[in-house]
Amino acid sequence: MSGMENGMETVTLRVNRFTPRPERGRERGGSPFARKSSPFGDSGSARRRPRGKQWVQDYVVPARPEDTVLDCLLKVKRTIDPTLAFRYSCGHGMCGSDAVSINGTPTLLCTATVKAWAKQPSDAQVDEDGFRHTGEDVQPAQTQDADDLGVIELAPLPGFPVQRDLIADIDQMLGQIRKLKPYLQASGELATTADGKINAFEYLQNPQQLSKYELLSNCIACGTCEGSCPVYAGGEAFIGPAALIAASRFINDSRDGQTDARMDAIDSADGIAACQSVRACTRECPRGIDVGEEIWQLIAQIKER
Structure with missing residues (x-):
């Protein structure tokens, strides 16, 4: 050349x-x-x-x-x-x-x-x-x-x-994320003011509420956390850290009305219980998400409810 x-x-x-x-x-x-x-x-x-x-x-x-x-x-x-x-x-x-x-x-x-x-x-x-x-x-x-x-x-x-060559099939990871419904699910009831008008600030959040999930919304589903996870790579049906982060993003969103249902979905042997808290998933996240800590917080939330 x-x-x-x-x-x-x-x-x-x-x-x-x-x-x-x-x-x-x-x-x-x-x-x-x-x-x-x-x-x-x-x-x-x-x-x-x-x-x-x-x-x-x-x-x-x-x-x-x-x-x-x-x-x-x-x-x-x-x-x-x-x-x-x-x-x-x-x-x-x-x-x-x-x-x-x-x-x-x-x-x-x-x-x-x-x-x-x-x-x-x-x-x-x-x-x-x-x-x-x-x-x-x-x-x-x-x-x-x-x-x-x-x-x-x-x-x-x-x-x-x-x-x-260097192309991996990540369809399974994306499918697991989709099964946890990674979109906002509100109650569906239209909020109104005292005089019967539509409340334009129905989903207004304060900075503290936003900070609980803002960083999680930066996840780009690249799969580096799953590629680092020794449990996910073991061949079992573990839902994986990427799907758990997607669930946590909405569990921590004050506007979402399906917190209990989302926790039920991940509270299983192949869900949150399969995580061994190795925290290898945190090391290479390109978006700066402390994946291991977020999963640990999910474990604590599920135990406390």
């Missing part, structure tokens, strides 16, 4: 690729031991491991430290390999569609910069028997190219079936 020939800095994208095998005949179900009665979905066929060709492919592209990983993938798509598949939309961290695993951490492609995620190869050497030497007998490693920014490892979002 002309950029590399001119001595521009480069980065290596190490992509875990996957091409599904064409389905033949009737689709087979999941494990006969999987629970089928969960209201949040079937953990058997929905999460069965797709079959196909898997391999790791390196792409070396010209890049600047401030470029995003999405910028680099677009260069690969446009100039090197048009078959590489990944998902993105807005490119500004607002839609959540480009969540993947970068160096083993669920995050968004469009907010991850090369400078923050590129890592240099280890100086430790591996001998022919596969042992890594780190003592004084280690010979100096080969000098790193000054124009090489390092390596970034990319894989699809954990906890979800893979559709192709």
Whole structure:
């Protein structure tokens, strides 16, 4: 490429690729031991491991430290390999569609910069028997190219079936969110003033009421919390942190009239009770939501009612 020939800095994208095998005949179900009665979905066929060709492919592209990983993938798509598949939309961290695993951490492609995620190869050497030497007998490693920014490892979002390359199937997560009715449900009674006129301030809130759910409304359903959750990735029918955050957003909204029904919906073995309070879901939320704390508050609310 002309950029590399001119001595521009480069980065290596190490992509875990996957091409599904064409389905033949009737689709087979999941494990006969999987629970089928969960209201949040079937953990058997929905999460069965797709079959196909898997391999790791390196792409070396010209890049600047401030470029995003999405910028680099677009260069690969446009100039090197048009078959590489990944998902993105807005490119500004607002839609959540480009969540993947970068160096083993669920995050968004469009907010991850090369400078923050590129890592240099280890100086430790591996001998022919596969042992890594780190003592004084280690010979100096080969000098790193000054124009090489390092390596970034990319894989699809954990906890979800893979559709192709870096595209994960998040339909199950979205379905679980929809089942909890993520929209305002008021009582339906039209408020009136003392003289019988329509009350235009029926749903007026004070700042304290707004603060209880305002941050939760910023959730973009990217799935990074679910990709970080060891319970959700375990293959059971756990509703998952994204759906619980969607429920909490309306449970904490003073205008909503279905608080008890919403709590009943998540108060089950596959709902709030399945959370193990690991709080890994909090670490990589791109919107700054303390997911683990919010779920803990839900647990406390359910216990107190």
